[in-house]
Amino acid sequence: GENVEQHPSTLSVQEGDSAVIKCTYSDSASNYFPWYKQELGKRPQLIIDIRSNVGEKKDQRIAVTLNKTAKHFSLHITETQPEDSAVYFCAADAGGATNKLIFGTGTLLAVQP
Amino acid sequence: KAGVTQTPRYLIKTRGQQVTLSCSPISGHRSVSWYQQTPGQGLQFLFEYFSETQRNKGNFPGRFSGRQFSNSRSEMNVSTLELGDSALYLCASSPPLGTGDEKLFFGSGTQLSVL
Numbered sequence: 001g002e003n004v005e006q007h008p009s010t011l012s013v014q015e016g017d018s019a020v021i022k023c024t025y026s027d028s029a030s031n032y033f034p035w036y037k038q039e040l041g042k043r044p045q046l047i048i049d050i051r052s053n054v055g056e057k058k059d060q061r062i063a064v065t066l067n068k069t070a071k072h073f074s075l076h077i078t079e080t081q082p083e084d085s086a087v088y089f090c091a092a093d094a095g096g097a098t099n100k101l102i103f104g105t106g107t108l109l110a111v112q113p
Numbered sequence: 114k115a116g117v118t119q120t121p122r123y124l125i126k127t128r129g130q131q132v133t134l135s136c137s138p139i140s141g142h143r144s145v146s147w148y149q150q151t152p153g154q155g156l157q158f159l160f161e162y163f164s165e166t167q168r169n170k171g172n173f174p175g176r177f178s179g180r181q182f183s184n185s186r187s188e189m190n191v192s193t194l195e196l197g198d199s200a201l202y203l204c205a206s207s208p209p210l211g212t213g214d215e216k217l218f219f220g221s222g223t224q225l226s227v228l
Contacts, residue, residue: 006155032216043203043219044156051214089155098161098169099144099207099216105155 002027004092006104014112019077021088021107026071029095030102033066033073036089038106044089048075080111115139117206117220125226131192134223138185138206144168145187146217147179150201159202162187191225199227 003026013019025033034049050057050064050073057064061080066073077084087106094100118137126132138145147159158171162181179189185206191198201224205217 032214034216043221045219046215046217049214091156093216094169099146099205100158100161100169101156101217102158103148103156105153 002092002094002102004090004102004104006090006107008107009105010108010110012110012112013080015080015082017080019075019080019084019109019111021075021090021109022072023074023090023092023104024070024072025092025102027092027095027102028071030092031095032093033064034091034101035064035075036091036103037086038089039086047088077109080109082111082113085109085111117204117218119202119204119220119223121223122221123224123226125228126194127228128194128196130194131190132194132225133188133190134202134204134225136187136189136204136206136220138187138204139208139218142206142208142218143185144207145181145185146205146207147187147189148203148205149173150203150222151199156203159189194227196227199225201225 006023031052036044037047038044061078063076090104091101120135144163146161148156150156161169165181176192181187201222203222204220
């Protein structure tokens with residue numbers, strides 16, 4: 001069935017260091033892979049996404065890589081700042097005529113000042 | 114442009130009761146999805162509605178149901194509440210195809226506590 005695994009579940013880094021979160025997905029029909037950031041008590045917000053025809057995408061300090069053959073995708077945050085502290089979720093679309101996303105279980109990132 | 118609006122923001126119920134949650138999508142969005150979020154479980158897909166029809170359904174018992182109205186507003190209902198139904202229920206609306214990559218725009222959610 002459809003499944004997205006996400007690791008690690010918690011990640012603590014020093015301010016200025018890099019953070020990497022990894023996900024794997026099971027559905028070969030998936031073509032869209034977004035990443036959401038959720039701060040405490042707030043709604044999930046899209047921070048970056050990538051489609052299967054692209055291997056890497058970057059937006060300032062955030063980058064996402066995709067290996068469709070291995071069904072892996074990763075989020076990279078460089079020069080982390082305390083305001084990056086949040087829960088990050090990866091997701092994969094279910095394919096077909098639906099907006100359904102299958103989410104990973106989340107990574108709690110703590111950036112220590 | 115107003116975002117996705119969910120009401121109520123907080124809800125406290127007791128076991129056995131039923132509850133109805135409401136979601137107003139972004140203007141022009143005809144697809145509405147519902148997710149259940151619990152600690153450690155991430156976001157679990159409940160169902161998706163498009164043009165008043167359920168387009169997709171997750172693996173939740175029949176106690177969970179939903180509907181969509183002609184103005185695209187959606188409601189979800191949970192009957193015979195159980196303690197395990199305590200969660201944040203998130204609604205998300207989606208733009209028409211071809212209007213950008215972002216698929217889901219989330220509301221702030223309804224925090225349901227079942228006592």
